[in-house]
Amino acid sequence: MDGGAKMNDAKKTLIDAAQRAAQAAYAPYSDYQVGAALLFEDGAIITGTNVENASYGLTLCAETVAVARAFGEGRRGGLTAVAVVGPKDKGDGSPITPCGRCRQTLNEIAGLGGTDPVIYCVGNEEVREVALSQLLPHAFGPDHLAPKG
Ligand code: THU
Numbered sequence: 001m002d003g004g005a006k007m008n009d010a011k012k013t014l015i016d017a018a019q020r021a022a023q024a025a026y027a028p029y030s031d032y033q034v035g036a037a038l039l040f041e042d043g044a045i046i047t048g049t050n051v052e053n054a055s056y057g058l059t060l061c062a063e064t065v066a067v068a069r070a071f072g073e074g075r076r077g078g079l080t081a082v083a084v085v086g087p088k089d090k091g092d093g094s095p096i097t098p099c100g101r102c103r104q105t106l107n108e109i110a111g112l113g114g115t116d117p118v119i120y121c122v123g124n125e126e127v128r129e130v131a132l133s134q135l136l137p138h139a140f141g142p143d144h145l146a147p148k149g
Pocket of ligand 1: 027030032033034049050051052059060061062063084096097098099102
């Protein structure tokens with residue numbers, strides 16, 4: 001198996017994990033189930049789903065939940081790839097991209113390990129691959145808070 005095929009396997013595995021995660025989404029208000037899966041350098045995959053609330057504004061996105069779970073498991077960096085999947089039967093079918101807050105949240109854990117993860121944005125017909133740095137250029141991150149010197 002060549003390197004390219006292995007890469008495709010990893011990508012498919014990650015997207016499958018996000019798709020499975022979406023099945024556990026708690027989205028009774030929007031009926032828009034999202035799954036996210038984070039891949040780390042050691043091969044670990046950590047998933048999240050959106051978690052809505054009767055107080056709508058308290059909703060947590062799938063990516064943010066996945067990042068919180070990763071931090072809770074002691075992860076500090078090492079993020080190499082992210083897959084985000086939404087419902088196939090909603091919207092125009094274009095690839096779903098992380099919202100602004102999720103980009104910032106992903107940047108925190110990525111920045112700690114100095115990686116620029118690829119984001120697999122899954123749509124009905126295509127998977128858009130973008131680097132986090134493309135989605136969040138000139139990001140504010142941990143380095144900005146470091147003491148001078
Ligand atoms: N949502 C996510 O979980 N991730 C995104 O990247 C975009 C939006 C959720 C929030 C809300 O529960 C539902 O999708 C509709 O906005």
